[in-house]
Amino acid sequence: MAEGEKRGRIGGKSSNPYHENRKYPEPTECPRCHLIYRNGRWQQGDEANDTQKTHSSHCPACRREIDHLPAGLLYLSGPYLDRHREEILNIASNQSQSAAAQRPLQRIMWIEQGTDTTEIATTDSHLAMRIGKAIEGACKGDLTIKHAHDAQLVRVYWERSG
Ligand SMILES: [Zn+2]
Structure with a gap:
């Protein structure tokens, strides 16, 4: 074994x-x-x-994409997001591109815009955290990272109310 x-x-x-x-x-x-x-x-x-x-x-990344099973979920919300959506989504895509240059298994699986929340799913938990931290670094706001019990899924929440 x-x-x-x-x-x-x-x-x-x-x-x-x-x-x-x-x-x-x-x-x-x-x-x-x-x-x-x-x-x-x-x-x-x-x-x-x-x-x-x-x-x-x-x-492993394609396996997750085929199974629709992300390793990281990033939830963006707050009025600031509505006003700066394009800028914030650009940060996400830039982070994903620079991560992929070194780590091709780190990918964005989908970006889904709901009424209050934009959800970004990633094949790797580090990418969700990296994008969340980059958005917090550029736009301030509040970032919360929650690890699931089995550590196979990380949820990252970013919100800016002002
Ligand atoms: Zn593949």
Whole structure:
């Protein structure tokens, strides 16, 4: 049994299929986003090396997108948001692009505008927190981060009333 599997059983939970540290045979290509798993991590394909025969498996980020199961949810609300929506959504998209350059598994899954709240879902909890902190840094307001009990979903709330 692999070390990671042993650890995953502590607390009675089966191992997390979305976990970034899960091992795959190398090289494995994701048939959906074409990232390549090589040297122990998912990364952008390298054309010079991609001619060799590869295994095929969805990367953890695509798996979450297919299952509609985010790792991070960011809720934006307050009157300030209505007046600065474009600016705030630009911050989110800039943060996601700069995160993806280093960590291609960190993606925005959807942005849904409700009547009072805009919801941003991410494939990685760090990205939700990163976007929330960037918005707080640029626009002030109040940021709250709540970790679920099993630590597989982080909810981030940002609100500015003024
Ligand atoms: Zn993928």
